[in-house]
Amino acid sequence: MSIETRMAMEQSRPMPQSSESRESVRYETEVFSHWDRQACAEVAHAFTYEIAWMPERQCWRSFLCSISKLG
Numbered sequence: 001m002s003i004e005t006r007m008a009m010e011q012s013r014p015m016p017q018s019s020e021s022r023e024s025v026r027y028e029t030e031v032f033s034h035w036d037r038q039a040c041a042e043v044a045h046a047f048t049y050e051i052a053w054m055p056e057r058q059c060w061r062s063f064l065c066s067i068s069k070l071g
Contacts, residue, residue, distance in 0.1 A: 031044055045067055
């Protein structure tokens with residue numbers, strides 16, 4: 001596991017429950033790395049998620065918005 005992945009996991013925290021009347025949308029970026037066979041190196045990517053409360057299901061949902069290569 002890379003340092004970036006460990007840092008992203010340590011910084012993440014469970015999201016609190018939300019009331020039905022309040023809508024909450026936020027964006028989180030997590031950094032993960034994987035082995036790139038062509039480059040023969042570990043490559044880090046930043047994944048940006050939109051996280052929103054779904055009142056009809058009484059739960060949070062996350063949607064992957066973008067992936068960008070770091071460095």
